[in-house]
Amino acid sequence: MITMKSLLATVLVLLIPLMSPSNATASKPNILLIMADDVGCDAIGCYGGQSHPTPHIDALARGGMQFSHAYSMPVCHPSRVCLMTGRYPFRFGAEGMKWGDFPEAAEGISIGDRMKQAGYATAVAGKWQLCMMKNDLQHPRRVGFDSWCLFGWHEGGRYHDPLIYQNGQRREDTLSKYGPDLYVEFLIDFMRQSRRDGKPFFAYYPMALCHDVTDDLKGRHVAPYKDGRWMTYAEMISSMDDMVGRLVAALEQMEIRDETLILFTTDNGTPAASYLSVDADGKMARPKVFSIRNGEVVPGGKGKHDDTGTRVPLIANWPGHVRAGTQTDQMVDLTDYLPTVADVAGLEDEDVFRDGISFAPPLFGDARKRQRDWIYSEHRGKRSIRSPQFRLHDDGRFFDLITDPNERQPLSIDDLPHEANQAHARLQRRLNELKTPADR
Template sequence: MITMKHVLASVFAVVLLAPLMLPSSVWASKPNILLIMADDVGCDAIGCYGGQSHPTPHIDALAQGGMKFNHAYSMPVCHPSRVCLMTGRYPFRFGAEGMKWGDFPDAAEGISIGDRMKQAGYATAVAGKWQLCMMKNDLQHPRRVGFDSWCLFGWHEGGRYNDPLIYTNGQLRDDTRGKYGPDLYVEFLIDFMRQSRQDGKPFFAYYPMALCHDVTDDLKGRQVAYYKDGRWMTYAEMIASMDDMVGRLVAALEQMELREETLILFTTDNGTPAASYLSVGADGKMARPKVFSIRNGEVVPGGKGKHDDTGTRVPLIANWPGRIDAGTQADQMVDLTDYLPTVAEIAGLGDEDVFRDGISFAPLLFGDTRKRQRDWIYSEHRGKRSIRSPQFRLYDDGRFFDLVTDPQEQQALAIDELPDEAKQEHARLQRRLNELKTRAAR
């Protein structure tokens, strides 16, 4: 005789076993992930962050339809930022290798963001700016750090924009004359996403943009091709092109009917540059006009290279239709080490036996603010280090600033004159900074 107790037990068993009964080919719970990291773009240059100098309608639309983070941070310059994103660790964890410009630590091979996504069954690709090796000397480097395919310009080997010098899957391309690099990077990623759809695999597409970094100035005996009229692109033109590339990728996902199955993350590697190469002067030297933006009615000079908010506070937008609530904002702190554990969690991966500095912010995307707390941000650049909380920043030379009353860090605080609560916060940040300074790589 079948009783209600037996029925309930059977239903309960089916519920428990249902995930185990699904065929391995079903990956509906694993979204595609498009991670975009623009180059040299601070919050001051983005419309949805109060920027008034440069229209960014496509990026603004991602924020309007998703979640905008108000406290996302990077390193002050591009190379350490990329090490953070790729490894989920701060560069000093790898010793001198982690700090070497244009290099990638050998110890990070096998544990990078690309490797992690492949572990989750994703097809992986990267296009744009690599900066983690001299490509001509290491043609297979992206493959060794987890990418199935790649389309990357030769950093400090040639142009990134007009007539770009590009390597695709280990081969130097011979068809780039008269073409525009960002077009080629986006076309490559669109082809990759389309192929992944045909293959029935979720994809992880990483787009470290060339835009909006200016042209290189260190090619011996030659210069890269001009944009037009005997000059390179202005910063405003690069911002417009950056936004256009984002729009093209979103449109392609919609055309492929993948938009609702794709999480898009947009961020940048550091703040806006203080200047950008534009032309060659009468003296034969490259001229580099200053760059500034208007944000919320105030003039903001580019702060790349600085530890303050003009150099390290960056946009972060997360958009996934139907999964991330439209028009939401997050005030929790995030830095670039957090991206690897975040995409790994979203991809369904569990805990790993690898040390990461990063903390997943995946719960925040879906409205759960209880599981994650980051109450400090660490920065390092050329031997200088700082740490900040939501209110204060402490430098390793002892300077201490209240970022609420002095956001431009004009007047360091006298520690002895602080109220007790501020003294306690100073002591807490000092302990943390000391720990980060002495803790060896794991």
């Protein structure tokens, strides 16, 4: 006769494997990391943006966690070094600050390398900007990516008739095609193949969108969008959102949406201007870019150390694991992504120096382990550091961001109240410490 006690014991035996951290889905989810280009919070609907509909990105926020204190560097290259290495660029000395290059010391310890250590298939598609690809066709492989599809930075177009290198070869089939379509198709094929192979995947999508076209191709211009012009910023935002929607739909079609953590962020704030057309003299015209956010007109702030240049979206979505509809004030910067995905993948601590701190604990409901209370920023010899309330620039300017979010009137250091004086001293000590290159 089956007793209630024996029935419960049987049920527990059946459930234990499902609850175990060693369960493949629980311990090694697929990870899709999307980093859009030149998109500040002001351009995203769920962050109060009103100029550009972003329904697919907004849906990720409704179904996951939205961070209100996520930050980047003021411009794209140092942001990419941060994300790829988990370190601030100055940690690599002059090599870390060299525009469009990647520190040789970071080869073997990058985010791609780390995910391969966890048994992941790895791929990257979109914008690389970490080498001149024509001169180093295997560079992505050396930093941990099994496969790649990347446009030739400052070699040709990234959108229409794009110049693309795929797995060490220049593609010859891109005429009359749209680059973002090709990057997304490549990633979908990669994810589908990884599923067939039974391996978890790490798909990194540093988008070309929404950076405008380049103007340094020695007397020629890249292919226009239509009517002799390139895409407006609004059109690029719409396309960016569409690409996010296509990737989510593909995961659903493959029936692996619930097994996939999606992280969406950007590399810096909205640009102040964007190339749109050619004037009567054949020069590229670059009108200003503005967005409306929460009823206020916000000019693009890319390149600035303030919030218009460095405060960016961050959305985490993993059905059944990241609680839907949640928001957090936890501070995150781009050095934190490498330790976070390593943490999610189940890797143990490593004997490699990282500036970043994993934000996996707050993703899954444990905010107690989160320690970051400052954000560091550097660009063209200028540095700044901020807490949730204050920002200190290395030229001595000190702002209360609660009362002066646009940083119009620096505080008088001699007249600071006690709490502000303590905050200033803490930030100054930390800024002074952030100068030393990493030993390893």
